[in-house]
Amino acid sequence: EAGVAQSPRYKIIEKRQSVAFWCNPISGHATLYWYQQILGQGPKLLIQFQNNGVVDDSQLPKDRFSAERLKGVDSTLKIQPAKLEDSAVYLCASTRGASGTYNEQFFGPGTRLTVL
Amino acid sequence: DQQVKQNSPSLSVQEGRISILNCDYTNSMFDYFLWYKKYPAEGPTFLISISSIKDKNEDGRFTVFLNKSAKHLSLHIVPSQPGDSAVYFCAASNTNAGKSTFGDGTTLTVKP
Numbered sequence: 001e002a003g004v005a006q007s008p009r010y011k012i013i014e015k016r017q018s019v020a021f022w023c024n025p026i027s028g029h030a031t032l033y034w035y036q037q038i039l040g041q042g043p044k045l046l047i048q049f050q051n052n053g054v055v056d057d058s059q060l061p062k063d064r065f066s067a068e069r070l071k072g073v074d075s076t077l078k079i080q081p082a083k084l085e086d087s088a089v090y091l092c093a094s095t096r097g098a099s100g101t102y103n104e105q106f107f108g109p110g111t112r113l114t115v116l
Numbered sequence: 117d118q119q120v121k122q123n124s125p126s127l128s129v130q131e132g133r134i135s136i137l138n139c140d141y142t143n144s145m146f147d148y149f150l151w152y153k154k155y156p157a158e159g160p161t162f163l164i165s166i167s168s169i170k171d172k173n174e175d176g177r178f179t180v181f182l183n184k185s186a187k188h189l190s191l192h193i194v195p196s197q198p199g200d201s202a203v204y205f206c207a208a209s210n211t212n213a214g215k216s217t218f219g220d221g222t223t224l225t226v227k228p
Contacts, residue, residue, distance in 0.1 A: 033215070040220065041220050042205050048214070055214065056213070104162035105160075105162065107160045107161065108159050
């Protein structure tokens with residue numbers, strides 16, 4: 001089975017510019033997560049979707065970050081405008097089941113964002 | 117307030133010896149724990165997990181131990197192999213919430 005796909009793999013932008021990341025989870029996976037991983041730290045959850053609904057976006061900086069999963073399949077994460085501190089790897093992950101079940105997460109390769 | 121802590125940023129062991137990676141947590145609501153392995157330029161991949169109703173889970177060379185009273189878990193790799201060199205993340209979750217909180221990782225280097 002194909003893994004979680006993410007694009008682009010790398011992105012360099014200047015501060016105050018906008019950027020968007022795309023994720024296609026494993027086919028049939030109901031739950032999708034976006035994480036931010038700053039160098040030297042573990043992944044930090046930004047938003048969790050179950051199908052096309054938001055389960056948890058408590059850690060998403062909503063003044064500049066937005067995410068959607070319109071048809072319950074692929075998802076986009078947007079940053080507008082970007083700040084220097086947004087430089088990080090953005091990881092997308094998915095799980096087979098719904099929230100509340102024991103499911104390991106399958107991660108994509110990530111998008112490395114550099115904000116200059 | 118970091119709820120999951122991996123206090124050793126790095127660990128170096130000789131091939132064939134045991135690697136022990138440690139993880140501490142503070143939230144008593146966590147009831148499921150996972151270890152992920154991450155190679156450079158790749159996303160983390162699931163390695164092994166343990167439910168809070170158990171104190172040990174084994175899968176081949178990998179064993180995870182859970183001490184609930186101490187809020188501590190450890191990952192044992194025996195014997196260690198050079199291909200095990202990677203960053204290992206500990207993650208803890210509450211089943212009802214369905215999300216995981218990650219530690220900052222331990223970089224394991226296995227020397228031939």
